[in-house]
Amino acid sequence: MSELGKESAAIVLDCQDHGESDQIVTFYCRDIGRVTGIAKGAKRSQKRFVNKLELFSLLFIRYTEPRYGNLVFIVEAELLESFIRLRQSMSLYMVATVIRELTLAATRDLDGDDGFFSLLHWGLQALETGRPAMTVLALFQIKFFEQIGYRPDLSSCLRCNQPFGDLQGYGFDSRAGSIVCRCCQTERGQAPVLPLSQGTIKILASAQNQPLDRLHRLHLSGPGLHEALSLLYHYGRHLLQREICSLKLLSDAHWEG
Ligand SMILES: [Zn+2]
Numbered sequence: 683m684s685e686l687g688k689e690s691a692a693i694v695l696d697c698q699d700h701g702e703s704d705q706i707v708t709f710y711c712r713d714i715g716r717v718t719g720i721a722k723g724a725k726r727s728q729k730r731f732v733n734k735l736e737l738f739s740l741l742f743i744r745y746t747e748p749r750y751g752n753l754v755f756i757v758e759a760e761l762l763e764s765f766i767r768l769r770q771s772m773s774l775y776m777v778a779t780v781i782r783e784l785t786l787a788a789t790r791d792l793d794g795d796d797g798f799f800s801l802l803h804w805g806l807q808a809l810e811t812g813r814p815a816m817t818v819l820a821l822f823q824i825k826f827f828e829q830i831g832y833r834p835d836l837s838s839c840l841r842c843n844q845p846f847g848d849l850q851g852y853g854f855d856s857r858a859g860s861i862v863c864r865c866c867q868t869e870r871g872q873a874p875v876l877p878l879s880q881g882t883i884k885i886l887a888s889a890q891n892q893p894l895d896r897l898h899r900l901h902l903s904g905p906g907l908h909e910a911l912s913l914l915y916h917y918g919r920h921l922l923q924r925e926i927c928s929l930k931l932l933s934d935a936h937w938e939g
Pocket residue numbers: 839840841842843844862863864865866
């Protein structure tokens with residue numbers, strides 16, 4: 683007996699061969715979040731799947747829900763966006779890989795969406811349309827942490843609670859996820875902080891408060907970009923309690939982690 687399939691826009695996060703002809707694919711879907719499914723016959727270049735189940739591709743999938751376990755059955759896929767530029771540039775591909783790895787590390791199957799799909803799509807699209815890749819990475823991460831419930835506090839000092847102001851220097855405590863004012867940085871016995879300029883704090887705070895379609899107005903470059911990427915790297919490593927390998931690779935290539 684055939685079942686009526688469900689449908690969703692979906693971004694391919696992972697794709698692995700399974701047996702002789704099938705593939706196991708992990709998607710991030712609008713509304714329902716991360717989903718892993720089996721695409722029967724996908725390796726035999728069946729028309730339903732050929733050239734579609736590639737990493738990062740935006741698809742429209744039809745699937746049926748699992749009777750047992752979490753694995754859905756993917757009926758067919760339609761290609762909506764292949765992000766071709768991402769595949770032609772090593773640096774863009776590397777940043778997209780970090781976005782993918784962070785998403786896989788922070789989400790679980792069938793755990794709902796809460797806007798994550800939009801953020802993921804924004805990140806890939808921003809890279810595809812030529813936004814500076816490392817700025818996209820920084821802006822993606824600042825939104826990503828908020829999405830998973832760990833918005834860094836850039837509004838007041840962690841230790842004395844004084845609101846952020848223009849008059850003094852700041853650092854970032856990546857364990858606590860908050861800025862620390864200069865006076866409090868010199869206290870004995872406190873964890874060391876990462877340097878963070880006021881300009882960078884303002885841009886990152888602005889990114890936190892802007893919707894995704896306004897992020898293209900924000901620009902990070904030079905030392906500010908370096909500071910932002912460094913704090914986001916350390917904060918992410920602490921939060922996720924693991925090294926994001928693709929990010930480590932990128933950090934070794936671009937800036938001192
Ligand atoms: Zn303080």
